[in-house]
Amino acid sequence: MHHLRVGARRILWANELASYRQTIAIASRDLRPHVEVSEAESEALDGEVARLRPDLVIYSRVTHTVRQRVANWVGLYPDRKPYSTFYIGGERKAKRDIHLSDLLALCASPP
């Protein structure tokens, strides 16, 4: 059973492919221990959004549910494109050269 920590910032990694998702999730767990990190396959994304109510979702394939129900999201190389799209704190932007540190910074700080 998954227990939600009260007050912890919740991050849901749903990016493809599997080894990428697994490694980034481990890195964010270890380097940002105060956040609550979960993983989901793309197919399970909508269900996990409803269950976990994450503060931030990182995905490869966007869904209507994410855009309707999640306050902050990152389309990380969506559909294997060379750029990523960010919607953080109501502001939307695209970025081409993403670093791990960029993603960890998003995990750490509320918008």
Place this chain on the structure above:
Amino acid sequence: MPEPPDNRREDLAAGNDPARRQRGRSRVLMTNEPRAYREGIAAVIGQLRPTVEVETVEPSALDYSIKRFSPDIVICSKATEVLKGKVRVWVELYPENGVLSVASIGDRRMEYTEIQLPDLLSIVGKAEELAKAN
């Protein structure tokens, strides 16, 4: 896990610095794309396999870095002839952005559909064993 460097400067000369060379440790060279995943995998390998030395460079520096860094294993997006000729263990991770990955371990060639992190760690372990055996 140590905080990853903000690799906006991937210093190609760093491996020539004797202070950064750590004798007796197996070497992992990472050149796969995209960058955030390269850095993420490097950070996790460094954490879960503390006996190895991990270096990340841009894909265009692969051949040069093989000569400079003498890696025991390379993880890349596109294997080059230099790589195939000089490194015994390598992984071509999601070439052409597909789900298939290819690993070469000594004389063996293996294909993975949706390779998992434990697979990568296992291959790193095999590279360590091969390096120690030599």
